[in-house]
Amino acid sequence: MKAYCVSVVVGYRESANVFLKELLRKKVVDALLAPAESETGKSVTWTLVTEPGEVDKLNVFAPIIPGYSGATLVSEITRETPLSKRVGVVLKPCEIKALIELVKFGQVNMDNLVLIGTDCYGTYHVLKYGEMVGEGKNPTEEMLRHYFSGVEDENFRVHCKLCDNPVHEAADITMGFIGNSEPEKLFLIPNTSKGQGILGELNFIEDNVQGREMKIKEIEKRRRGNREKFISSSEREIGDIKKLSGILENCINCHNCMEVCPICFCKECFFDSDRYSFVMERYMKWDADKGAYPLPTGKLQFHIGRMIHMATSCVGCGLCEQSCPMDVELSKILVPLAIEAQRVYSYKPGMKIDEKPPLMVIDESELEKFIEEG
Ligand code: SF4
Ligand code: SF4
Ligand code: SF4
Structure with missing residues (x-):
C-alpha cells in the first residue's frame, strides 16, 4: 500500500498537526474542523481552525468523542447551504460512517469538504477520559500502549470494544498508526483521487505501508469475537x-x-x-x-x-x-x-x-x- 509519512516530530498528535498545518498554509483548505484540547485538558472540543498558528491546539488522536459526533456538526453546517469555502474535517471511523448515512438521507452536502479520517483503536467515556487526566495519565498514550501490546483496554467504551472498523477508507486521506512498527511514524494514506491529488502536492516522504492490512484484520476478528x-x-x-x-x-x-x-x-x-x-x-x-x-x-x-x-x-x-x-x-x-x-x-x-x-x-x-x- 502506498502512503506518505510524517515522522519529523515526536508523537502522533504533533505529526498530525504538521500535516494539518500544511493544509492551511498551502491553502489546500480554508478551515479545519477537528477536536482541540479543552481549556482544562480533560476533554476535547470541536473547533473550527482557520489560522495555521492555532493548529497546535488540535488533538485529533485523543481517544474520546466529546458528546456529539463530528458527523452531526458537519450536517449542521452544510445541510441548508453548501460550504462556500473548502473545509477539512477530521473524523473517526464511526463518525465517517454516520456522515455517510446522513449523506444518503440528504442531511449533509459534501461540496467543498475534504474528509480526513483517523485510525481509531478505541475511546474512553468522556468522564473516564477526564478522570484519567486528573490522575496524571495521558489517555492517548494509554490507548496506544494497549494497541502496541495487542490487547483491549477494559476501560474503553463498550461500543469501542465491539467496533470492527478501526479504519474507514471512504476518507479522502487517512492519518494512521495501525500497522506501524515505528511508534512515532504517522501514515498519510490517500484513499480517493482527491486525497491523492492533495498529498501529491505536499512535500511528505513517500513510503510503503507494510503489515497494516494484516493488523486491521486482526483487530476486526478480535472485535467480532467480542461482539x-x-x-x-x-x-x-x-x-x-x-x-x-x-x-x-x-x-x-x-x-x-x-x-x-x-x-x-x-x-x-x-x-x-x-x-x-x-x-x-x-x-x-x-x-x-x-x-x-x-x-x-x-x-x-x-x-x-x-x-x-x-x-x-x-x-x-x-x-x-x-x-x-x-x-x-x-x-x-x-x-x-x-x-x-x-x-x-x-x-x-x-x-x-x-x-x-x-x-x-x-x-x-x-x-x-x-x-x-x-
Ligand atoms: S436511556 Fe438514558 S439518555 Fe435515554 S432517555 Fe433514558 S435516561 Fe435519557
Ligand atoms: S450507537 Fe447507534 S443509536 Fe446509539 S448514538 Fe450511535 S448511531 Fe445512534
Ligand atoms: S473504536 Fe469504533 S466506535 Fe469507538 S470511537 Fe473508534 S471508531 Fe468509534
Whole structure:
C-alpha cells in the first residue's frame, strides 16, 4: 500500500498537526474542523481552525468523542447551504460512517469538504477520559500502549470494544498508526483521487505501508469475537419485555440518547410531541384493561420507537449510551438488535455512499412472504 509519512516530530498528535498545518498554509483548505484540547485538558472540543498558528491546539488522536459526533456538526453546517469555502474535517471511523448515512438521507452536502479520517483503536467515556487526566495519565498514550501490546483496554467504551472498523477508507486521506512498527511514524494514506491529488502536492516522504492490512484484520476478528460474546450474553438479559423494561427501569425519559445520536436527524420528533404528555384520561383509555400500569407509559414506547428507527442505520458509535445520565446500558438492547437487522437486510451502514439504506428502498418481494402468510 502506498502512503506518505510524517515522522519529523515526536508523537502522533504533533505529526498530525504538521500535516494539518500544511493544509492551511498551502491553502489546500480554508478551515479545519477537528477536536482541540479543552481549556482544562480533560476533554476535547470541536473547533473550527482557520489560522495555521492555532493548529497546535488540535488533538485529533485523543481517544474520546466529546458528546456529539463530528458527523452531526458537519450536517449542521452544510445541510441548508453548501460550504462556500473548502473545509477539512477530521473524523473517526464511526463518525465517517454516520456522515455517510446522513449523506444518503440528504442531511449533509459534501461540496467543498475534504474528509480526513483517523485510525481509531478505541475511546474512553468522556468522564473516564477526564478522570484519567486528573490522575496524571495521558489517555492517548494509554490507548496506544494497549494497541502496541495487542490487547483491549477494559476501560474503553463498550461500543469501542465491539467496533470492527478501526479504519474507514471512504476518507479522502487517512492519518494512521495501525500497522506501524515505528511508534512515532504517522501514515498519510490517500484513499480517493482527491486525497491523492492533495498529498501529491505536499512535500511528505513517500513510503510503503507494510503489515497494516494484516493488523486491521486482526483487530476486526478480535472485535467480532467480542461482539458475538456480548450479543449472546445481552440476549439472555433482554429476552422478553419484562427483562427489557428492567434494563430501562432507571431511564428518566430525558431523550439525551436521541439528541446525540448522529442518525436521529428529524427536527420535529413524535416523541417530543404532547402525544405522551401526562394526561390521565389518555392513560386510562390506552391501558384500560390492565388493572395496574406504570407511569409515564411513554418511556418504553420511546425506546421501542427509537430501536425501530435506528436499527438498520445505527453505526455503533455508542454516543447514546455515553450521554445517558442514568447509566442505562443501551448497548445491551441496541447492539444485538442493530446487528440482527443489518444482517437481515445484508446492509452495513455508513460504508458505501451509493448503497441505499433499507428504509429508503421498497422491495415488493419482501412483502410476498407476509402476503402468502396472511
Ligand atoms: S466506535 Fe469504533 S471508531 Fe468509534 S470511537 Fe469507538 S473504536 Fe473508534
Ligand atoms: S443509536 Fe446509539 S450507537 Fe447507534 S448511531 Fe445512534 S448514538 Fe450511535
Ligand atoms: S439518555 Fe438514558 S435516561 Fe435519557 S432517555 Fe435515554 S436511556 Fe433514558
